[in-house]
Amino acid sequence: MSPIDLSSPYRAAPTARQLWRWLVEFVWRIEHAFERSRAKDRPTDDARLRIFLLLALFTLAFCGVAASAGRVAVFAKTHVGAGVSEPNGVRATLEDRNGLLLATDLPSYDLYLDPRAVLAAHRAETRDALLEALPRIPAERIEAAFASGRRSFLVGGLTMAEKALVHDLGRPGVDFEETPRRFYPLGTSAAHLIGYTQTRGAGLAGAEHALDDEIQAAGAAGQPVQLSIDLRVQAALEDELDKAAVRFQSPDAAAIVVDVHTGEILAMASYPTFDPGNLRAASPEALKNHVAGVDYEAGSVFKVFTLAAGLDTGAVSPTSTFDVSHPLVIGSNHPIHDFDKGDSTLTLPEVFTHSSNIGASHVALAVGGERMDRYMRAFGVYAAAPSELAESTRPLPPHRGPDGRLDPGVLAYMSFGQGLSVTPLQIATGMTSIFNGGTYIPLTIRKRTGEAPAGRRVVSEKTAQTMLDFMRMNVTDPKGSGKSAEVPGLSVGGKTGTAQKAGVGGYKANARVASFAAVFPTAGALGDKRYLVYILLDEPKPAPGTFGFATAGFTAAPTAGAVINRIAPFLGVKRAPAALAAPLPTAAAASPAAPVSASMGAD
Numbered sequence: 001m002s003p004i005d006l007s008s009p010y011r012a013a014p015t016a017r018q019l020w021r022w023l024v025e026f027v028w029r030i031e032h033a034f035e036r037s038r039a040k041d042r043p044t045d046d047a048r049l050r051i052f053l054l055l056a057l058f059t060l061a062f063c064g065v066a067a068s069a070g071r072v073a074v075f076a077k078t079h080v081g082a083g084v085s086e087p088n089g090v091r092a093t094l095e096d097r098n099g100l101l102l103a104t105d106l107p108s109y110d111l112y113l114d115p116r117a118v119l120a121a122h123r124a125e126t127r128d129a130l131l132e133a134l135p136r137i138p139a140e141r142i143e144a145a146f147a148s149g150r151r152s153f154l155v156g157g158l159t160m161a162e163k164a165l166v167h168d169l170g171r172p173g174v175d176f177e178e179t180p181r182r183f184y185p186l187g188t189s190a191a192h193l194i195g196y197t198q199t200r201g202a203g204l205a206g207a208e209h210a211l212d213d214e215i216q217a218a219g220a221a222g223q224p225v226q227l228s229i230d231l232r233v234q235a236a237l238e239d240e241l242d243k244a245a246v247r248f249q250s251p252d253a254a255a256i257v258v259d260v261h262t263g264e265i266l267a268m269a270s271y272p273t274f275d276p277g278n279l280r281a282a283s284p285e286a287l288k289n290h291v292a293g294v295d296y297e298a299g300s301v302f303k304v305f306t307l308a309a310g311l312d313t314g315a316v317s318p319t320s321t322f323d324v325s326h327p328l329v330i331g332s333n334h335p336i337h338d339f340d341k342g343d344s345t346l347t348l349p350e351v352f353t354h355s356s357n358i359g360a361s362h363v364a365l366a367v368g369g370e371r372m373d374r375y376m377r378a379f380g381v382y383a384a385a386p387s388e389l390a391e392s393t394r395p396l397p398p399h400r401g402p403d404g405r406l407d408p409g410v411l412a413y414m415s416f417g418q419g420l421s422v423t424p425l426q427i428a429t430g431m432t433s434i435f436n437g438g439t440y441i442p443l444t445i446r447k448r449t450g451e452a453p454a455g456r457r458v459v460s461e462k463t464a465q466t467m468l469d470f471m472r473m474n475v476t477d478p479k480g481s482g483k484s485a486e487v488p489g490l491s492v493g494g495k496t497g498t499a500q501k502a503g504v505g506g507y508k509a510n511a512r513v514a515s516f517a518a519v520f521p522t523a524g525a526l527g528d529k530r531y532l533v534y535i536l537l538d539e540p541k542p543a544p545g546t547f548g549f550a551t552a553g554f555t556a557a558p559t560a561g562a563v564i565n566r567i568a569p570f571l572g573v574k575r576a577p578a579a580l581a582a583p584l585p586t587a588a589a590a591s592p593a594a595p596v597s598a599s600m601g602a603d
Helices: 016-039 043-075 120-132 139-148 160-167 206-210 214-222 231-247 299-313 347-351 357-367 369-379 410-415 424-435 459-476 556-567
Strands: 099-111 152-158 176-181 203-205 253-261 265-271 320-321 345-347 493-503 505-520 531-538
Touching: 016 320, 043 299, 120 160, 120 253, 120 424, 139 152, 139 556, 152 176, 152 231, 160 176, 203 299, 203 459, 206 214, 206 369, 214 531, 231 253, 231 369, 231 531, 231 556, 253 320, 253 424, 253 505, 253 556, 299 357, 299 369, 299 424, 299 459, 299 505, 320 347, 347 357, 347 459, 357 369, 369 410, 369 424, 424 459, 424 505, 424 531, 459 493, 493 556, 531 556
Parallel strands: none
Antiparallel strands: 099 152, 099 176, 253 265, 253 531, 320 345, 493 505, 505 531
16 A cells, blocks of 8 residues: 655545554554564664654654644633633823823732632631732632632732732632733822723723723834823812812812813813722712713803803993893893992993893893804803813703793893803813914813814904903902902913802702802913913802802812912913012912902802
């Protein structure tokens, strides 16, 4: 019988029976070679043949094992342990705009126990050894693993040191799986903006979710992803917001700092906060992003939008005057009052600095419902703020009549921030479109390089400049509601807002939201660097030094001033030389220096 020709590509693959016959014939020929050697009395040839045969067999066996191992390594999709999914790719490191670390992947280990490898007599000893080495393992989970009779997960997130400690026990049935885990070295800092991920991959909140694809791709390329925030600004904002929330006993609070020309969010803080590396300890309230995901009635900060629309349409001018001597009654709506019942006639700048609800209502009525609607849409207050954050929620819009229009009563109340609820992120986005010279651009959590986006024109440069002047006037005017936000030498402007909170059947008597929108520096050309700071305190309470008031002028405004005082050096904003020797405000000095008057308690 001739051996099978395996070299020809045109022959069919040999069957198992043919291969077996070939192997038997090969062995038979070798044995006959041994017999011929013995018959010729040539034992040397006989030994050589046997050695050659053994060498050939060992070589074939080694090649077979190597080929099998290579096939498994390259093509097989097996896992260690039952039901364990493959970990996702490494996520990119997140950095702030200056390259400081915000989040990164580090190796960690999951601990498993296979009771089939542990003798029954040694189970108690194994349990006690594991608990002594790693007390955070739930004892009942070890017992459940033994009872299950199969390999079971015990605990995850072991560090290399913890793994070494358990490994050194030398216990059979105890093994590990390496799992990349997200590490947040700053703890609670910037938690709501950074967000968090699933145990093995995809982002669930904040930038981790919003930029998930980008983070995955950058991780595969070994590149970091830079966010827009500046950790120095972030730390100052968080510190001042936390101190204000504690001092005024606010259950929640929100704050944001924005570069008005680039739209970059330089800092975002939400109170209470959480540690993204320890989500189990976080309450549902702490996980809420109160900047992007919670609607509030804005109160009188909304007058910035109302007066900007009035000026831009030409319905009013800085010289327009308004009779505010009597409450304004429109139809069957409740009368509209002013907190400050001083002068009977106010100019438009005084409507702003006195925070007159009656004056703002007159401005809105002069603009008209249709045009006011158009401007509110342009400012972005009727839609979710278009940032990358998935938490950005839609507003609660004002009530409309059967024809879809705003009736005069709703329009009047909306003019000073009642009757609709928006997020602080929407307020910041809309304000940016005024104070950058009149162009609407979406805010971003990405670090922008090169030129800012073109955006779209919302108001004229003339209107933008007038509103900047009004903001500054509200801080410098002795009767201005924002005087407690002043920081010597930094040309701060701002607008207060104190809104009653809606409840069942109407507004609550003693529950308010206090907010302050600040812009600095107001001096200089429209194209000069400029920043927006927005502070919101939910249901603040009076504190020592506020004379029984908890309105924005006593709570949110001084908090904004304290933030600006701290962050100006980081942003390269220099103080005017003449003001360097003047005392600087702090959050603790919440009360204005002027004598107490009704205007000081205004919103």
